[in-house]
Amino acid sequence: MRIECCHCGVRGHEEFAYLGDATVVRPAAVDPGSPIDDATRARWAQYTYVRDNPAGPHRELWQHVWGCRAWLVVTRDTRTHAILKVEPARDLALARTADEA
Amino acid sequence: MIDRTRSLAFMFDGRRYQGYPGDTLASALLANGVHLVGRSFKYHRPRGILTAGPEEPNALVELREGARREPNTRATVAELYDGLAATSQNRWPSLRFDLMAVSSLIAPVLSAGFYYKTFMWPASFWEKVYEPLIRRAAGLGRASGQSDPDAYEKAFLHCDVLVVGGGAAGLAAALAAGRAGARVVLCEEDFELGGRLLAENRTVGNRTGAGWAAYVAAELAALPEVRILKRTSVLATYDHGTYAALERVSDHLGEPPPYQPRQRLWRIIAKHCVLASGAIERPLVFGDNDRPGVMLASAVRTYLNRYAVAPGRRAVVFATCADGARTVADLARCGVSVEAVVDPRAEVPPPMKAAARAAGARLISGGAVRRALGSLRVRGVEVRTADGAIERIPCDLVCVCGGWNPSLHLASHLGARPVWSERLAAFVPASLPPGMAVAGAANGELGLGDALAAGARAGLAAAADCGRAGQSLDIPDVEPEETGVTPLWRVRASRGKSFVDLPNDVTDDDVALAGHEGFRSVEHLKRYTTLGMATDQGKTSNVNGLALMAEFTAKSIPQAGTTTFRPPYTGIAIGALAGHHRGKDFKPTRLPPSHRWAQQAGAVFVESGLWLRAQWFPRPGETDWLESVNREVGAVRTRVGICDVSTLGKIDLQGPDAAEFLDRLYVNGFKSLPAGRARYGLMLRDDGFVLDDGTVSRLGDGRYILTTTTANAARVLQHMEFCHQWLWPHLDVQFSSVSEQWAQFSVAGPRSRDVLRKVVDHQYDISNAAFPTMAAAELTVLGGLPARLFRISYSGELAYEIAIPAGYGEALWHGIMEAGSAFDIAPYGTEALGVMRIEKGHVAGNEINGQTTARDLGLGRMLSARKDYIGRVMSERPALLAPDRPTLVGLKPIDREACLRAGAHFVGAGAEPTAANDQGYMTSVAFSPTLGHWIGLGLLAAGPRRHGEHIRAWDPVRNGDVAVEVCDPIFYDPAGERLRA
Amino acid sequence: MPDPAQVSVSALDATTGHSDHGGPGAGVTASEIPGAGLATLTARKGQRGRLADAVRSAFGCDLPDRPKQVLGRGIAFVWSAPDQWLAHTPAMPAGGMEPYLRERLTTLASIVDQSHGRTLLRIGGPRSRDTLAKGVPIDLHPRAFQPGDAAVTVAAHIPVHLWQIDASPTFVFAVPRSLAQSFWHWLQASAAEYGLDLAEK
Amino acid sequence: MRYSILSLLSQAVRGNTGWKPVWREAELKPAYDVVIVGGGGHGLATAYYLAREHGITNVAVLEKGYLGSGNVGRNTTIVRSNYLLPGNIPFYEWSMKLWEGLEQDINYNAMVSQRGVLNLYHSDAQRDAYARRGNAMRMHGVDAELLDREQVRALAPNLDYDNARFPIQGGLLQRRGGTVRHDAVAWGYARAADQRGVDIVQNCEVTGIRIEAGRIVGVDTAKGFVRAGKVGLACAGNSSRVAALAGLRLPIESHVLQAFVSESVKPLVHQVITFGAGHFYISQSDKGGLVFGGDIDGYNSYAWRGNLPTVEDVCESGMALMPMIGRLRLLRSWGGLMDMSMDGSPIIDKTPVGGLYLNAGWCYGGFKATPASGWCFAHTIARDAPHALNAAFRLDRFATGHLIDEKGAGAQPNLH
Numbered sequence A: 001m002r003i004e005c006c007h008c009g010v011r012g013h014e015e016f017a018y019l020g021d022a023t024v025v026r027p028a029a030v031d032p033g034s035p036i037d038d039a040t041r042a043r044w045a046q047y048t049y050v051r052d053n054p055a056g057p058h059r060e061l062w063q064h065v066w067g068c069r070a071w072l073v074v075t076r077d078t079r080t081h082a083i084l085k086v087e088p089a090r091d092l093a094l095a096r097t098a099d100e101a
Numbered sequence B: 001m002i003d004r005t006r007s008l009a010f011m012f013d014g015r016r017y018q019g020y021p022g023d024t025l026a027s028a029l030l031a032n033g034v035h036l037v038g039r040s041f042k043y044h045r046p047r048g049i050l051t052a053g054p055e056e057p058n059a060l061v062e063l064r065e066g067a068r069r070e071p072n073t074r075a076t077v078a079e080l081y082d083g084l085a086a087t088s089q090n091r092w093p094s095l096r097f098d099l100m101a102v103s104s105l106i107a108p109v110l111s112a113g114f115y116y117k118t119f120m121w122p123a124s125f126w127e128k129v130y131e132p133l134i135r136r137a138a139g140l141g142r143a144s145g146q147s148d149p150d151a152y153e154k155a156f157l158h159c160d161v162l163v164v165g166g167g168a169a170g171l172a173a174a175l176a177a178g179r180a181g182a183r184v185v186l187c188e189e190d191f192e193l194g195g196r197l198l199a200e201n202r203t204v205g206n207r208t209g210a211g212w213a214a215y216v217a218a219e220l221a222a223l224p225e226v227r228i229l230k231r232t233s234v235l236a237t238y239d240h241g242t243y244a245a246l247e248r249v250s251d252h253l254g255e256p257p258p259y260q261p262r263q264r265l266w267r268i269i270a271k272h273c274v275l276a277s278g279a280i281e282r283p284l285v286f287g288d289n290d291r292p293g294v295m296l297a298s299a300v301r302t303y304l305n306r307y308a309v310a311p312g313r314r315a316v317v318f319a320t321c322a323d324g325a326r327t328v329a330d331l332a333r334c335g336v337s338v339e340a341v342v343d344p345r346a347e348v349p350p351p352m353k354a355a356a357r358a359a360g361a362r363l364i365s366g367g368a369v370r371r372a373l374g375s376l377r378v379r380g381v382e383v384r385t386a387d388g389a390i391e392r393i394p395c396d397l398v399c400v401c402g403g404w405n406p407s408l409h410l411a412s413h414l415g416a417r418p419v420w421s422e423r424l425a426a427f428v429p430a431s432l433p434p435g436m437a438v439a440g441a442a443n444g445e446l447g448l449g450d451a452l453a454a455g456a457r458a459g460l461a462a463a464a465d466c467g468r469a470g471q472s473l474d475i476p477d478v479e480p481e482e483t484g485v486t487p488l489w490r491v492r493a494s495r496g497k498s499f500v501d502l503p504n505d506v507t508d509d510d511v512a513l514a515g516h517e518g519f520r521s522v523e524h525l526k527r528y529t530t531l532g533m534a535t536d537q538g539k540t541s542n543v544n545g546l547a548l549m550a551e552f553t554a555k556s557i558p559q560a561g562t563t564t565f566r567p568p569y570t571g572i573a574i575g576a577l578a579g580h581h582r583g584k585d586f587k588p589t590r591l592p593p594s595h596r597w598a599q600q601a602g603a604v605f606v607e608s609g610l611w612l613r614a615q616w617f618p619r620p621g622e623t624d625w626l627e628s629v630n631r632e633v634g635a636v637r638t639r640v641g642i643c644d645v646s647t648l649g650k651i652d653l654q655g656p657d658a659a660e661f662l663d664r665l666y667v668n669g670f671k672s673l674p675a676g677r678a679r680y681g682l683m684l685r686d687d688g689f690v691l692d693d694g695t696v697s698r699l700g701d702g703r704y705i706l707t708t709t710t711a712n713a714a715r716v717l718q719h720m721e722f723c724h725q726w727l728w729p730h731l732d733v734q735f736s737s738v739s740e741q742w743a744q745f746s747v748a749g750p751r752s753r754d755v756l757r758k759v760v761d762h763q764y765d766i767s768n769a770a771f772p773t774m775a776a777a778e779l780t781v782l783g784g785l786p787a788r789l790f791r792i793s794y795s796g797e798l799a800y801e802i803a804i805p806a807g808y809g810e811a812l813w814h815g816i817m818e819a820g821s822a823f824d825i826a827p828y829g830t831e832a833l834g835v836m837r838i839e840k841g842h843v844a845g846n847e848i849n850g851q852t853t854a855r856d857l858g859l860g861r862m863l864s865a866r867k868d869y870i871g872r873v874m875s876e877r878p879a880l881l882a883p884d885r886p887t888l889v890g891l892k893p894i895d896r897e898a899c900l901r902a903g904a905h906f907v908g909a910g911a912e913p914t915a916a917n918d919q920g921y922m923t924s925v926a927f928s929p930t931l932g933h934w935i936g937l938g939l940l941a942a943g944p945r946r947h948g949e950h951i952r953a954w955d956p957v958r959n960g961d962v963a964v965e966v967c968d969p970i971f972y973d974p975a976g977e978r979l980r981a
Numbered sequence C: 001m002p003d004p005a006q007v008s009v010s011a012l013d014a015t016t017g018h019s020d021h022g023g024p025g026a027g028v029t030a031s032e033i034p035g036a037g038l039a040t041l042t043a044r045k046g047q048r049g050r051l052a053d054a055v056r057s058a059f060g061c062d063l064p065d066r067p068k069q070v071l072g073r074g075i076a077f078v079w080s081a082p083d084q085w086l087a088h089t090p091a092m093p094a095g096g097m098e099p100y101l102r103e104r105l106t107t108l109a110s111i112v113d114q115s116h117g118r119t120l121l122r123i124g125g126p127r128s129r130d131t132l133a134k135g136v137p138i139d140l141h142p143r144a145f146q147p148g149d150a151a152v153t154v155a156a157h158i159p160v161h162l163w164q165i166d167a168s169p170t171f172v173f174a175v176p177r178s179l180a181q182s183f184w185h186w187l188q189a190s191a192a193e194y195g196l197d198l199a200e201k
Numbered sequence D: 001m002r003y004s005i006l007s008l009l010s011q012a013v014r015g016n017t018g019w020k021p022v023w024r025e026a027e028l029k030p031a032y033d034v035v036i037v038g039g040g041g042h043g044l045a046t047a048y049y050l051a052r053e054h055g056i057t058n059v060a061v062l063e064k065g066y067l068g069s070g071n072v073g074r075n076t077t078i079v080r081s082n083y084l085l086p087g088n089i090p091f092y093e094w095s096m097k098l099w100e101g102l103e104q105d106i107n108y109n110a111m112v113s114q115r116g117v118l119n120l121y122h123s124d125a126q127r128d129a130y131a132r133r134g135n136a137m138r139m140h141g142v143d144a145e146l147l148d149r150e151q152v153r154a155l156a157p158n159l160d161y162d163n164a165r166f167p168i169q170g171g172l173l174q175r176r177g178g179t180v181r182h183d184a185v186a187w188g189y190a191r192a193a194d195q196r197g198v199d200i201v202q203n204c205e206v207t208g209i210r211i212e213a214g215r216i217v218g219v220d221t222a223k224g225f226v227r228a229g230k231v232g233l234a235c236a237g238n239s240s241r242v243a244a245l246a247g248l249r250l251p252i253e254s255h256v257l258q259a260f261v262s263e264s265v266k267p268l269v270h271q272v273i274t275f276g277a278g279h280f281y282i283s284q285s286d287k288g289g290l291v292f293g294g295d296i297d298g299y300n301s302y303a304w305r306g307n308l309p310t311v312e313d314v315c316e317s318g319m320a321l322m323p324m325i326g327r328l329r330l331l332r333s334w335g336g337l338m339d340m341s342m343d344g345s346p347i348i349d350k351t352p353v354g355g356l357y358l359n360a361g362w363c364y365g366g367f368k369a370t371p372a373s374g375w376c377f378a379h380t381i382a383r384d385a386p387h388a389l390n391a392a393f394r395l396d397r398f399a400t401g402h403l404i405d406e407k408g409a410g411a412q413p414n415l416h
């Protein structure tokens, strides 16, 4: 595959490291004082282990690890490998966490 | 195209022959009257030469000798060179007389898949008797079994337009795109450009076909942005315009010239691709159609027209398509008598009639060859005439043409299925990979004129799409030709064996049997009969095979469909896919700053990851490694030693939110870490298991220096980047690896301070009071060189880690050795380092193995309750909190002489070593010269509660079974006075 | 204080002389660039704009926001990642890279000395592109890559940061110090057929 | 018809016209006691053992393509039980035992070849890790030997012992490990199940799973609706998609694993050998082809095909291990869909849906598991409870922390 890094241009996918599903939502941090209940544990287990694994468009995290080291969110069709969109993960994360900041 | 001025000597099966430059081994053998070239896979039938190209199923030989021997080499593509030596395969004792041929006698028993039905009794016989027999009988050529002496190379090639194939269509495409100024790469598998133009007796405009090809080649060669790669097969299509191509740089020579590789693998990245790979002719399925002398009509024309070789004297032409006429004409022109033209069509088209008449050949319309006669070479054919009469016609050459199959492999590698064309009675490409166009015979445009026009169109369009508009080529006119075909999938009521797949000896009966037993899908047909699975991948047999299956199962051919097309298009040497990266160059080698010194000091080195590290430094007189390592440990424990620890990952972290970032990253807190101090830290993965450990030092200017283990350096940096960019983007931190920038040496031992005093510039006070344990400072050494000093001890002694810009590393090392000579300083390697960390009960890679939690490692107390951190929630899962989880302990042999081994499993003292009694295992061991016996660390169920207990360390794979005492993992100076001294 | 230039040693064993080769003359020339100052410059959060201004006034050049190398007064900046550059001076400034840059750029960026972390190689000659193509995956053809262009990539399994400094062509490769010897070994093997000239250091 | 040398001879004289289809082309019935989704090794073995061990014969195996079109038809045929963790060893050893008696059991020659599986080590740490594994195997009564460099050389003389970047130090050998002819496993189980009355229906994709009141009622297929008392999913690389039809999300990603075969040559490689310093393993098929593979391609995919860098990586490792293969030609490459689970170990369990059972997460190692997987899945379906042998392969282990992570790679499938 050839992936277009938002910063470096098109590169062979072997320059990138794959992490996987970018759609899983990380549960909110648990306040250290309170004990961890089953519901919390279940939420984290879902986040850590369970995936949609779709056949079709898939939003996934890649890092241009042998290049600029930017993390990217790549939308890719898992049936054809066609790449539909590439976005810098950090920009998306900033938008997502604007409130936290 | 053959240069008769110079002759080349070559050998086949030990006999000497002569050929000429421009010959292939096949054409040269034919010129020398050699038609018997090999033996078949299963029945060991005599086999000759069927084709003149890469699709050759039969003429496979062992090329070259010794370590360079290449089994299964197609004689039809092997270029002749002076001194070439080839040997026939799969026969014993000789090619003409092959005892294994008896297998034909029991052929009926050896029907498709017979081996699934027998060889089952007794079970033990399979490995001992049956399988060895089958393996020896199977297989074709012999590998050399020796290391390949030649070099290979890989290279990248970027272009606008990749043209696959240098025949009429490909040349036209390259010319159109090249003239437009596009960056063009033209790959031609053959050693000459021209494709069928070299093989056919025809004209293009006012030139011969070959002449036109040469003329275009010359113009292409002159275009600056056009690159012509001959002897280069495009092997595979991959995603997003990536293609793999193999250039046979030196295969046409005895051996590669100096500094040249044998072959070069090109990874071609192309915006567009014009697939002009031509078409492959189909043989016909009739009795004993495998006899040497039965040859594709197109191949016969190639040998006549290109190589000036007559593959026989008396020919019979058995044709179902237009090429029959061309073949008859060429044969006659070259003085080969055409005994008969057998055309199954009742209504034979006029050109064929004319050709036969002109050649004075008898035309048998509506007839069919039901059998080829002869064994080591055809002697004649048995023909069934339209009225059913059987006639024998003597001949020594049978030219067969059953129509053409476009070479569409590269169009289908991404999964697209070709579609059936009734007009051509062949599959043609349908949907194409993005950026690919197909032109010429590869697209079913069989006529020369059509091929030229289609090629030019495709080349022009591709260039235009890359922003290089050009003018359309004016196509020289060529005489029109008829390209019709009336398919004949097999000759019914044949005599003898009718082969569909020659190399794997698959007959029409086998296809029928497969259908009969339920293997009706073409994929089942292939797997059950092995049709299409040999070295030629069924280039000449697949379509005949699936057509027969369609017939037997009363399906249409498109319903039957094709099998899956897979790379590579033709076989590629595995060495070429490895290129430069073999032997010592398999992976690059990382060298730490003290490497040169260590080499001169005669160190023994060990690979750790990509690094090469000094394992120990033997001294004259020392006889075994343990002696050296004990001495090195002794030196550190009693005096002082120095060890290169530059391989640790080092990360420079800055920014206002640095402390917050660290707090979330590590399980323990860092907000409270004051400047000038270091702290040990532990990181978890999201799933709660330990990721890595290391130290964090806060320097004067408020920046932090993190160290990681050598093994996890890359993974930790990646993890931090993930956290920073994806989880906590709003934190104002910046970090980058400084692993390469800083050499770092551990100076350890009671005298280490004395040594460093002489190295560190005097204005800096490194006294115990001023610079206590876990102190960190930026300072200068050796009169002004910038350095960093950390009072960190891995060995448990008074110890420091001193860092300096890597270029000064050697200087600092020498400086320390010099300053240390007064104290008899000793360099020590990874072994001694390991011994001392075990004596101190520090965990390392053997314990932090991705399967252990902080609690398992006795580090539970580090888990902060005052903050959140990565992995916290998942580390609290019930199974990970279970009190009986294997947990870190120390172990000593009861018999102090006994030796411990990592990997041994623990069982209770009296208990049997069974799965039920498995209580953990030994993670690390060392001989402790300090204690005078072996010691170990291990993970033992409920370990911490069992100190003092005696258990077994069971190690059957090394015949070990040692009684050990469970103890605290810290064997040496548990109170830690020495390092605070 | 000892002269650091004297104390500092190259990561490469032999980089001078003429390595034997197949072709006649030298198709490729290569040499190490010793003694340069290098530092990683990373903009603090939200400070990219002000950092650019500071760079402009201090060095008279614009920080590139794409993979490029720009020349300023006595310094060059090579883009290496979003909001991150490799600052490159021909010689190590007195007092070292970090003080030199921090003095001019204050706390607008995190600054990390890398002068010893990278081995700089100058690679040129008529066949340099053919040689580099044996490991460098990116397109160095003049239509695709020009003087002033830069890239971070991996060649023959070795991470490299490279930029082109003239059209002859000449490229500069920044290679991690510990891997420099392996990179050099690959370069020699790849250039052998064209002839490799190792200019004096 | 029973297969034997006699049947071969008698057929030979009849011109091989008397052979029966290896399995019937069954018509889909409206209802079955058990419907197995997936006509791969595991699905077919499950059907066979349902009939043989539990007398449940009103069973259909529904296969969306041709029988064995999935991973059973494209794997590198290695069978072994050299596992590390308690959850795995007894299961895979049971599988090995079933392999050892399989051919006589199903009267089909699957060419079970116990030629030995040799895992090489190149460092002390790797040696100790293999010792740990070998000892664990021995504790479970599984054969394992730790060899030093010279013992390895004696077994496999033409590896690179002189010029290696990562010198071979020794290896872990399981002599009972080896290879099995992949396709024959599917065909043999199909034949044996068919003879016990199981309906095998090809080209019958399951497109829906019908659930009423939390209990399975049947499946929609390309050939219409089929009522089913129980449904077992054995869809390997397609597990997530099929489970989704029942509203289930799984701890699984689908990744491509490639494999390769060389042109066939006379006997050259006599064991299964795995390289310890790179991704490469190899054996030689009885036809003579060197069958080899390496790492998965590394990203989610349903494309059934691989990429070039992985091919190069595998061949670089191959040349580093055995430079004698340099001149042999790679003949064909292909890919299959791995159901990569999050801890690298499988799942054989009930699901939250009554009467719906799951068999998945086999990663690149499920071929060797075929007999035991079928055997245990059949038990789990028949008894509505897991057998002790598959008790560890629970679906809820990720939440409870009872992971079976042989590699310690964590929740990242492409690292397993």
Ligand SMILES: Cc1cc2nc3c(=O)[nH]c(=O)nc-3n(C[C@H](O)[C@H](O)[C@H](O)COP(=O)(O)OP(=O)(O)OC[C@H]3O[C@@H](n4cnc5c(N)ncnc54)[C@H](O)[C@@H]3O)c2cc1C
Residues within 6 Å of the ligand: D037, D038, D039, D040, D041, D042, D043, D062, D063, D064, D065, D067, D068, D069, D070, D071, D072, D073, D074, D075, D076, D077, D078, D079, D204, D205, D206, D207, D234, D235, D236, D237, D238, D242, D257, D258, D259, D293, D334, D335, D336, D337, D338, D362, D363, D364, D365, D366, D367, D368, D369
């Ligand atoms: C290249 C490669 C090499 C491997 N090497 C080894 C090895 O050496 N040793 C080893 O132990 N393992 C190996 N494996 C893994 C092993 O092949 C698999 O784990 C195992 O085959 C999976 O079980 P299965 O046979 O049932 O899967 P499959 O054969 O894939 O069976 C699943 C079936 O389900 C069908 N299906 C899917 N969805 C539906 C639907 N909706 N309706 C109907 N049917 C459906 C599929 O068509 C398929 O036929 C390898 C795998 C690959 C790809």
Ligand SMILES: NC(=O)c1ccc[n+]([C@@H]2O[C@H](COP(=O)([O-])OP(=O)(O)OC[C@H]3O[C@@H](n4cnc5c(N)ncnc54)[C@H](O)[C@@H]3O)[C@@H](O)[C@H]2O)c1
Residues within 6 Å of the ligand: B164, B165, B166, B167, B168, B169, B170, B187, B188, B189, B190, B194, B195, B196, B197, B200, B232, B233, B234, B235, B276, B277, B278, B279, B322, B323, B404, B407, B439, B440, B441, B442, B445, B446, B447, B448, B449, B451, B481, B482, B483, B569
């Ligand atoms: N009249 C007929 O029935 C008939 C049938 C077939 C072909 N032809 C003739 O064939 C020619 C068609 O021209 P064309 O250019 O389409 O086909 P071609 O056969 O002339 O050229 C195809 C070329 O592609 C090369 N090639 C194939 N696969 C390759 C690969 N993977 N990598 C690199 N090179 C590869 C071949 O070596 C060959 O030189 C015309 O001369 C036409 O007259 C005629």
Ligand SMILES: Cc1cc2nc3c(=O)[nH]c(=O)nc-3n(C[C@H](O)[C@H](O)[C@H](O)COP(=O)(O)O)c2cc1C
Residues within 6 Å of the ligand: B523, B532, B533, B534, B537, B563, B564, B566, D073, D074, D075, D076, D077, D182, D259, D261, D264, D285, D287, D289, D291, D331, D332, D333, D334, D335
């Ligand atoms: C163990 C094994 C051996 C194989 N040997 C050959 C072979 O000798 N020739 C061949 O063409 N293909 C061989 N194949 C590959 C198959 O042709 C086919 O590519 C593979 O089963 C995947 O199917 P597909 O390519 O139709 O998707 C072999 C496959 C396996 C699993």
Ligand SMILES: [Zn+2]
Residues within 6 Å of the ligand: A005, A006, A007, A008, A009, A064, A067, A068, A069, A070
């Ligand atoms: Zn990038």
